[in-house]
Every structure is written in structure tokens, then in C-alpha cells.
Amino acid sequence: MTDPQFALAATERASAGPRRLAQPLKQLLDGLSTPGRPVESVWLTVVDPHGRLKGKRYSRAHFESTHAFDMCGYLMASDGRNNPLPTVRGWDAGYPDMTVLPDAESIAVMPAHRRVAHLFAQALDAAGDPLAVDPHTILDRQLRRLSQLGLHAKIGLETEFVLFHGTREDLHRSGYRSPRPAFARNLDYSADPPPAVHSYIGTLSRALTASGHPVEAIKCEGAPGQLEITFPYGDPLNACRQHLRMQMAAMRLAERARMTASFMAAPDTGVGSGFHVHLSLWKSDDPVFAEPDGDEAGTDLLEQAIGGLLQVLPEMAPLYAPTVNSYRRYQDDSFAPTHFNWGNDNRTCAVRVIGEGASRHLEIRLPGADSNPFLTVAAVIAGIVHGLTHGTKPPQAVTGNGYADPSPIVPGSLDDALQRFEAGQAAHDALGGDVVTHYTALGRATSSDHARRVTDTDREMWFSRA
Template identity: 35%
Template sequence: MTNAPMSPDRLRAAVDAGEVDTVVLALVDMQGRLQGKRFHARYFLDHVLDHGSEGCDYLLAVDVDMNTVDGYAMSSWSRGYGDIAMLPDLATLRRVPWQPGTALVLADLAWPDGRGPEAGGGDLDPGAEGAGRVGREVAASPRQILRRQLDRLAAHGLTGYAGTELEFVAFRDSYEEAWRRGYRELTPVNQYNVDYSLLGTARVEPLLRRIRNEMAGAGLVPESAKGECNLGQHEIAFRYADALTCADNHVIYKNGAKEIAAQEGLSITFMAKPNAREGNSCHIHFSLRDATGGSAMLGDGPGHLSVTGQRVLAGLLATMREFSLLSAPNINSYKRYQPGSFAPTALRWGTDNRTCALRLAGHGQGMRVENRVPGADVNPYLAIAALVAGAVHGIEAELSLEPECTGNAYDDADAPRVPGTLREALELWESSSTARAAFGAEVVAHYANQARVELAAFDAAVTDWELFRGFERL
């Protein structure tokens, strides 16, 4: 039985009945992680529900280790690391069955009392004072970035829908044991390729079943679970939704799956390339509907695409290299892109062709484009925002679609390629006039700095690869 969406009245009744004692207020950070606070439920109802709360603005200006780093306009030592307002989006309020007596709500972010950089987005008004008088939205907030792109799409009378397919690798070791081992010599939950194997996946079914059922209890719509190719690799698929809801469900699932695995004494990783075998993908299925609710992409053109559908795909292809920082945000992300690995290298499109970066899937009103570039480490808000921005670019520029790829795209020597490194992706992102027009200079600079921070940290690190090659033999 689903517990979402949960109205404030239902929450109040659950608190009065002693069924809920804790409410989590969560924001989404640059890395696509949930950060925030746990409130006593009665305090949340009396003080936070209508007024919001506050959090340090460094939550959108730190690296993956939560280190304060230089280069961000919105948050720094010189600015004093002040607060941002966390405003509950009550449409996301729900119970989370894997934590006893707990509800969760996602937050939108705004600058309190007129703070924030000069550039920025529109106004946010919580309807009451609380975390201070709030004004402009925090432009670099992933949730706000996606909202703004969806507003641009709506100006064309279109609504975006998406579904994300996250793969992960599961291990018998707990997170604490994995840390102590330096993440080496861990025991995967399967010792051989269990792609579609019912026998092999049955060994992991207690974990998979619990995740499926408890995500259903949190308001998601699980469809299926299946094994994948890497040792211990699995995928749980969920029903598509409007683009913002899809991204919300994605981050709740990803965080919740890790919490459930930890409770079972196991660990799972969503790294894009956790080892030399197959990486963890996050294929994103994307479609558009018009004002009638029907498919805006279905028509009589190539691939059964409408003129709008052709322009959308053309826009995606035209922007994928420049926007790749939003789909592959980490150094490790780019290690997935190997020929013949089912991770794309060629930026081509094809009907039901898994060698292409963009695969047309489904039929009739269910037709959609599958973007196969992102890995499971992706921030879904940013990756979907990139798809929407690419679609809008194709529509507004009235781009023509190139011929369909009908063979092995890996062998297409003339095809534009997915960037090979984060450094290349950063250069494309910073030099892109299309990115600045779509996302604004503040967002481009903010996420460029995130990439520079990661590159600097990696460049300063001594890796196992270097030690094994050089300790004795050099």
C-alpha cells in the first residue's frame, strides 16, 4: 500500500496516532545526494511545514567529501558561509517504510533576506515567514535548474516525461567492512553473469524484494528487477513519470536502496565503473506530450517521428557533447565508454539500436528516446535538464535530423564521440554558447568549478595504478 503523496492532514493524523515521529527535510546537492535534517514530527508540523528551515549554503559548494573548496560565487569564506532557505515541496511528502516512524519531504531552495549572488533565477515565496524573508531561488540548485528548463519547454506547449534505469553492484560486505578493506577484495552477491537469470537473482531476492516493496510504500511504482552482466550487478526499474517527479523518485530510491542494503549488512555501489567489467548505467527514457496529452514525438517521418520529434532528436545530438558534463559528472564516469560494452561512444540515433547514444524505443503513444550516455553516478535533475534543454534547442532552431544509424555505431568512424574525459567535457561546457543561453552564466560557472575541483583532487592523488607500476620497477 502506498503512503504517497501524503497530505499535511494525513501527516498530522499519523503523528497524533503515534505512527510518525520523525520528518526528514531533504535537499538535493550537486552530486545528486540527499542532504538535510531530521525533525521531531511535532516540531515539523508546528514550525517547519509552513515556514521552512535553513541550511548552510556550502551544501551546494563542496566536493564529494564535503570539503569546502574555492571558486564558487554563491558560497565561500569571504561570503561567510551563510544560510539558504529550505522550503518543503509538500507534493513530495511521503512515508519511507525502511525507516520506522519516518516521513520525508524534498525542499526547494531560496536565498533568505535578499542574500545570494547578483545573477540568479526567479522568486520563490513560501507563503509565510520562517527561515527569514525569502526571495530569489538558488540558481545552482539542481531541482531549480530542472524546473527552469521545464518552464522553457512549457512555453512551447509541451510537457516532459522521463524514466531512469539505475544499475548497481551489490556486495556481501557491509559499508563499514568495505571501507576498512579500502574497497578491495569485496565479495559480490553473484559470482557469475546473472543477466536475466532467475536462478542467480534468487540468491539476492531478499534484498531486491525489500527494495521493490518498500519503494512502493514510498509512492514509487516498481516494475521489475533483473540481473545484469557484472558480478553482483542488478537493476530495479520503476514506471516513468513527469520529468520532475521522475528525478525526485530517482534520488529517493538511490538513497533508500543504500539505507536498506546497509540494514541488511550488505553494500551496493552506483559508481559508473566500479571495476574493469561492465559499468553501471542510468539509461534515461525521455518523451514529450502536447497540450492534448498525446505524444508530441509520434508522426510519419523517419523512425515514426513527427517534425517535433525529429527536431528534438536533432537538438539532443547537437548538444550532447557540450552538455556531457551534466550527464557524466565525475572522472570515473568516462571510463564506461568502451567499444562493445553497451555504453555508447558514438553520438548517433537508431531505432532499437543499443550501439547508439540515442535509441528510439517503444511504439505508438509509448514511443520515447532512450539516452544511453549517463551512468548510475549521474545527478538525475541535471541529466534530465540537459535533455530538456537539448530538445528546446532543436525545436527553437528548427534543426534537421541526420539519417538513422542502422548498423554498429561503434564502427562509425565519422560519428561525433562522447567526450573521453572529464577534462574534455569541462572544456566543451565552458566554451558552449548554447549552454550559457539555456542555463545561464551562473549555472555554467558553478558546475564548471565542480569539475575543476574534482580534476584538481584527482591530479594530486597517488593511485594504486601508479604504485603497482612504479614502486619497485621504476
């Protein structure tokens, strides 16, 4: 996967270069150690196209003495089951290693691990430039496009997941049939969850805070076993890193409690878990979406951002709804949007304007909990940049039920979404043709794998009838 076809264009290389280590690795790790609790090992990971952390756990001594790190290039070209894809170039080149560069800014203690540090790494191509299909590079590129407009984004991420009784191995052995949620009814906003869930919430919150990833809030949600976790506003790259570390901690701590944390978009019929992006734009220290005080500039920029999102996100669905299951979440009256529309404090819409004064911001409600945060935020930023550069105006805000709105509908399947993604001019303009081709191939492999498998629903419908 160091093939030149996945390199950035030459004109982008200087501005999109990876962050080189500015200080020795030992100094970075010493900064994380505490008296009597030195860092003993280091996880170095990339983010694969499916939003998973992939890498190696190094001994500290080896990590400090190593000047170059490599991983197999198939990490950027495999399906959700870790199978290398024949439709993505790699076999003919022997799947060589790709160099990965640790990002010093990402160093932190790994939540729910003792004496273990974690660094994200960026994949490089054969020329030493960022690999164009690396999710980190894709997001970094969109943020640089925004910065060229003199703006930067702050985001807060909000995600839902469902706790089930039994470990992942327990559920795997049972074929994932009839998993039991950790609580059986709607406990939305409840201050009295079951003792095991109450204990889990406290343990997760403490582990995240102790590792430098403090949460804003954790609460029970509306579906059985469902929780919601939100983080404070901050830098987009850091927010995405924090989200993936939270997922790792949520799953690890659930295992310790003999439970499983599932981030499926639709873990059961009628149950949907979202991944909402709260976003504001800033020019230096000034929030540009602030409500106007005799100056309509803030409203104009807000409307252009919304217009760009509603024009571009229909083409970008495979980035924020990447699996076949993702599209089962989009149901009427579910609090997941079914149309590309917007409204003021309207949870039935794809884009919700929320907050007052300087706190006014956007909530993008389309992504599911199964999405890769780097790709999701990249799609959102790409839409906003499109709106700002083209002066795109949105349609009228929805003032009632967004599910009854005649605006364009969300794709009904991954295949539909992939067709729009591959053909979409805005997607090609923002991401580049090679990136669109690569992620289309990954999405089609996911869809094809799913289509050929016999499911429980097949058996329920046809086993004794056909």
C-alpha cells in the same frame, strides 16, 4: 550561497517561483499516517550538486511549529568529500545560511524507514527567489522552457547498480580493495539469482511500493553483482525524487543484508552502470512522438528533438557524467555509447528510438549511474528545447554498429568535458553563465583532487619498476 550572483535573472523570477505550502504541515503529515503508525519525524532535504540528499531529520512537533527552515549555503558549494570550495564564493561571505522551502508536492514516506516522512526542499537566494545553482531550480527552469512551447515531458528512469559483499564500513576499512560482487557471473535476465540477492530484490521492491514508489521491474544484469531497476513513466520532477529515494533505500537495505549497493559508473574495469532516461513529449493528452498516420508532424518533432540532443549533449557532459570515473564507462562493445549518434532500437547508440505507435519514445543512454538525476534530466530537456526551437535536423540514423560510426565521440575525460561545457554556447544559453561557471568550478575541483592522489594502479605499475 545566498549571494546575488547565484540569483535567477529578474525576468525569470515570476515564472520560476518556488511552490509555497498550500496547506498546514500537520495536515500533510496526517495524510501519511496510518492507524497505529503515525509519522514521528520528518527528513527535510535539498539535493546537492552531486545528487545527494542533504538535510536534517526533525521531530514532528518541531517541524509542524516551524515557519522557516535554513541550511548552510555550503551544501551547494562543496566537493564530493563535503569540503567547501575556495574557488566558489562563500568563505568571503562567511558561508551564511540559505533559506529552504519545503515542496508540499514531494511529501512521501521515506522508503525503508518506519514512521518517517520526507520532503524535498528548494533553496532560495537572499531575495526569496529560487537559487539558480540548486539542481531542483535548474531542472524546473528547463521544464518551464519546454512548457512555453506548449509541451510537457513524461519520463521513466532506468538505472543499474552493483551489489557487493560487506557493508560500506567493511569496504572502507579494506581500502575498497578487491570487493566481491554478490554473484560472480553474468546473470542477465536470470530468474534464479542467489538466495541472498533474491531476498534483497523482494525486500527493496516491497519497501518502495509500501512508501508509494512502486517499481516497474527489477532484474539481474550482465555484470557480476549488477541489478537494474526501472520505474513507470511519469512527471520528471517526481521521477527524479523517486530515483533518489530509491538510491537511499537500495543502500540502506543492502547494509541490513551486510552488503553494499554501489552506483559508481564503473565500479570495476570492464563494468559499467548506466542511468537511462526514457522520454516522450506530450501536447495536452496527445503523444507528439506517435508514429504518423498520414501526418509527418510526429516524425518531424522526433527528429528535431534528436537533433537538439546530439547538438547540445556534447556540451553538457559534466551534468550527466560528473566524475573522473564516469568516463571509464564509455568503452566500445560495452552497451555504453562512445559516439553522439542515434538509431532505431539500437543499443550501441547514444540515443535510441524505441516503441511503436503512441508508445514511440526516446531512450538517452549516455548518463551513468553516478549522475545527479535532476541535472541529467535538465540537460536532456535543454537539448530537446534547443532542437525544437531551432528546427535542428539530426544526422542519418545508425543502422549497424554504433561503435564503428564516424560521428563525434564522447569526451575521453572529465577535463575534456569541462572544457567543452565552459566554452559551449548552448550550455550558456540554456543554463546561464553563472550556473556554467559554478558547475565548472565543482568539476575542476573533483578532477584536481583525483589527479593528486596516488592510486593502486600507480603502485601496481611503478612501485617496483621506477
